[in-house]
Amino acid sequence: MNDSSSGNPLTRVRxxxxxxxxxxxxxxxxxxxWVRWLxxxxxxxxxLVLPADGIGSFMSPYTDWPTLLFFxxxxxxxxxxxxxxxxGQAGLLDLGYVAFFAIGGxxxxxxxxxxGWSFWEILPVGVALSALSGIILxxxxxxxxxxxxxxxxxxxxxIVRITANNTNYIGGPNGIGGIxxxxxxxxxxxxxxxxxxxxxxxxxxxxxxxxxxxxxYYYLMLLVIVIAxxxxxxLESSRVGRAWASIREDEDAAELMGVPTFKFKLAAFAIGAxxxxxxxxxxxxxxxxxxxxxxxxxxxxxxxxxxVLGGSGNLPGVILGSFLVAxxxxxxxxxxxxxxxxxxAVLVLLMVFRPEGLLPSRRRKxxxxxxxxxxxxxxxxxxxxxxxxxxxxxx
Amino acid sequence: MNNLISQFWPYTIDGLSLGAxxxxxxxxxxxxxxxxxLINFAHSEIFMIGTFAVLGMLHLFGMPSNVGGFALVGLxxxxxxxxxxxxxxxxxxxxxxxxxxxxxxxxxRLAALISAIxxxxxxxxxxxxIVVPWAFGLPKEKGALPIQGHFVKRTDVIHIGxxxxxxDRLIVIVGAVLMMVLLDIFVNRTKLGRxxxxxxxxxxxxxLMGVNIDRIVTATFAIGGAMAGVAAALxxxxxxxxxxxxxxxxxxxxxxAAVLGGIGNLRGALVGGVVLGLFEMYGSAxxxxxxxxxxxxxVLVLVLMFRPTGILGESLQQAxx
Numbered sequence: 004m005n006d007s008s009s010g011n012p013l014t015r016v017r018x019x020x021x022x023x024x025x026x027x028x029x030x031x032x033x034x035x036x037w038v039r040w041l042x043x044x045x046x047x048x049x050x051l052v053l054p055a056d057g058i059g060s061f062m063s064p065y066t067d068w069p070t071l072l073f074f075x076x077x078x079x080x081x082x083x084x085x086x087x088x089x090x091g092q093a094g095l096l097d098l099g100y101v102a103f104f105a106i107g108g109x110x111x112x113x114x115x116x117x118x119g120w121s122f123w124e125i126l127p128v129g130v131a132l133s134a135l136s137g138i139i140l141x142x143x144x145x146x147x148x149x150x151x152x153x154x155x156x157x158x159x160x161x162i163v164r165i166t167a168n169n170t171n172y173i174g175g176p177n178g179i180g181g182i183x184x185x186x187x188x189x190x191x192x193x194x195x196x197x198x199x200x201x202x203x204x205x206x207x208x209x210x211x212x213x214x215x216x217x218x219x220y221y222y223l224m225l226l227v228i229v230i231a232x233x234x235x236x237x238l239e240s241s242r243v244g245r246a247w248a249s250i251r252e253d254e255d256a257a258e259l260m261g262v263p264t265f266k267f268k269l270a271a272f273a274i275g276a277x278x279x280x281x282x283x284x285x286x287x288x289x290x291x292x293x294x295x296x297x298x299x300x301x302x303x304x305x306x307x308x309x310x311v312l313g314g315s316g317n318l319p320g321v322i323l324g325s326f327l328v329a330x331x332x333x334x335x336x337x338x339x340x341x342x343x344x345x346x347x348a349v350l351v352l353l354m355v356f357r358p359e360g361l362l363p364s365r366r367r368k369x370x371x372x373x374x375x376x377x378x379x380x381x382x383x384x385x386x387x388x389x390x391x392x393x394x395x396x397x398x
Numbered sequence: 399m400n401n402l403i404s405q406f407w408p409y410t411i412d413g414l415s416l417g418a419x420x421x422x423x424x425x426x427x428x429x430x431x432x433x434x435x436l437i438n439f440a441h442s443e444i445f446m447i448g449t450f451a452v453l454g455m456l457h458l459f460g461m462p463s464n465v466g467g468f469a470l471v472g473l474x475x476x477x478x479x480x481x482x483x484x485x486x487x488x489x490x491x492x493x494x495x496x497x498x499x500x501x502x503x504x505x506x507r508l509a510a511l512i513s514a515i516x517x518x519x520x521x522x523x524x525x526x527x528i529v530v531p532w533a534f535g536l537p538k539e540k541g542a543l544p545i546q547g548h549f550v551k552r553t554d555v556i557h558i559g560x561x562x563x564x565x566d567r568l569i570v571i572v573g574a575v576l577m578m579v580l581l582d583i584f585v586n587r588t589k590l591g592r593x594x595x596x597x598x599x600x601x602x603x604x605x606l607m608g609v610n611i612d613r614i615v616t617a618t619f620a621i622g623g624a625m626a627g628v629a630a631a632l633x634x635x636x637x638x639x640x641x642x643x644x645x646x647x648x649x650x651x652x653x654x655a656a657v658l659g660g661i662g663n664l665r666g667a668l669v670g671g672v673v674l675g676l677f678e679m680y681g682s683a684x685x686x687x688x689x690x691x692x693x694x695x696x697v698l699v700l701v702l703m704f705r706p707t708g709i710l711g712e713s714l715q716q717a718x719x
Contacts, residue, residue: 350516
């Protein structure tokens with residue numbers, strides 16, 4: 004990065020940031036497995052004490068922090084993980100991802116309210132239903148490429164929302180109310196003593212899903228997120244993950260090498276949809292009522308922004324991106340009606356500042372250096388010294 | 399179904415005029431896509447800016463109530479030009495601020511798409527929170543700003559049996575077709591148009607042949623924006639109100655129209671727009687207007703299943719060379 008850091012201050016900041024990110028990644032990939040497990044344990048411990056009041060007063064002065072951690076933050080992270088399978092891993096542009104979130108949410112609402120099922124019965128059913136809808140959408144459309152797929156998925160998202168709006172059985176524009184909370188596991192209360200009090204968690208009942216306390220729902224979401232991360236991470240390093248990478252980089256070559264591209268693309272769609280559906284079920288179990296306007300197109304766009312912003316294809320990056328995209332608009336609630344305005348400007352600036360995302364994966368970075376970024380580059384690229392600077396060479 | 403048969407002509411005329419507006423907006427998507435391979439998500443906001451420019455002109459100068467003939471045409475041209483200048487100008491600024499830096503870094507198209515979404519949010523909110531309250535005062539209900547009185551007084555131009563053609567719809571259809579013919583001539587006959595076609599075909603070779611890519615991209619955004627501005631004037635003529643998020647659904651539909659006709663293909667935009675407009679209107683006649691958008695997207699999915707690159711195909715070269 005030394006050659007181009009002589010430029011303006013912005014270029015220098017970019018350079019410093021990416022070499023810092025690079026050195027962290029290098030150290031991580033060289034770390035022995037006990038260090039990794041230690042880091043995982045520490046991260047989970049941090050996640051467990053995250054809803055403490057002391058952290059909340061800084062992170063979210065305007066809204067109830069545990070509820071915020073549940074949704075949008077936790078919800079966006081889970082959606083981001085799911086969309087990352089489709090966009091980041093398989094390289095399929097999905098602009099209607101919110102549809103699966105909606106199907107999961109409505110699954111929870113319909114089975115919970117009309118059939119009286121409990122949350123734990125609905126969760127697998129809702130996930131299966133979403134995965135099935137992913138296959139139904141994917142089967143006729145996955146033969147399309149690139150931007151055609153994008154507009155078709157966008158249309159699918161709108162079709163789902165409008166259909167929910169026009170169907171009286173599921174409440175039309177008024178949605179469904181009175182969705183049951185998950186049944187409580189136990190009334191166990193975190194003891195009210197020194198250590199837990201210091202963490203701000205004394206007196207919390209983490210397995211009792213009531214109407215007031217957001218913390219139990221956050222822990223529920225955290226559990227689902229951890230399961231999703233393990234699942235997706237295992238997939239990524241399996242045959243399926245390699246097949247996705249090959250499809251993303253060159254679909255024709257992958258097909259010629261004997262990768263059944265259609266099957267794997269469909270699998271990516273179904274898995275992404277399943278995770279979106281799981282988010283919907285968990286979200287609806289806390290929200291009590293859902294309406295069609297909970298699932299607008301802009302949510303699909305926001306989740307996509309989160310994935311790309313964090314570093315499409317890299318799980319830690321996606322989680323960071325989702326967190327920022329969910330958290331920034333809440334943190335700047337003091338700006339009131341200007342927050343979406345600022346959020347839009349921040350998106351543009353971050354993309355201008357760091358188009359490869361905050362924490363891109365190594366492989367993605369190499370693709371970007373070649374100028375394709377896995378999604379292909381824009382047609383009329385401007386050749387010049389800056390193009391070379393973008394293909395940063397690590398130490 | 400009976401509804402459609404008894405009201406066939408009104409639905410057809412409505413569909414054609416709606417499709418004409420879609421087609422004009424679709425041109426902006428399709429041109430930018432042809433040159434940059436980028437879905438310019440903020441194009442819907444470029445259209446929105448055009449509607450407010452026309453509204454501003456109407457507030458400033460008003461519209462004389464009974465003009466006809468050439469005076470009316472002249473006034474309409476002035477309003478359309480105002481929309482075109484506002485939209486074209488903002489499209490150029492948009493390209494400078496949100497896309498050019500990304501192109502210089504060789505960013506992926508996905509990053510550019512996110513930048514486009516961010517720019518779209520920014521422009522929408524800029525108008526909702528700052529520009530509109532400052533220029534027009536706060537809108538009364540649901541944020542919609544109607545124009546005072548009529549833009550053009552509605553009369554029927556042709557009236558044969560159940561076939562009625564009112565003047566506003568006629569102007570919309572004729573105006574849109576005229577703009578497209580002009581654009582087609584421009585792209586096919588002028589030097590700048592040749593540069594645009596060359597860049598769309600093969601940017602690298604175009605550079606080697608001495609085409610200034612930056613200039614071509616600026617011109618593409620300016621022309622696409624200007625088309626959206628004219629569409630905005632026609633939209634105001636037809637629907638007589640606007641709001642800060644007016645571009646959102648219309649933009650999605652216009653992009654659908656561009657894909658339906660074959661993205662990157664100028665004539666495809668016209669075909670796609672008209673097909674989409676007609677199907678939407680017929681669909682709403684048969685299933686009820688609340689299903690209009692579902693019909694539109696279903697048509698898209700069905701067409702793409704059988705013609706994966708749109709009705710006329712993605713033939714940038716053939717249709718535009």
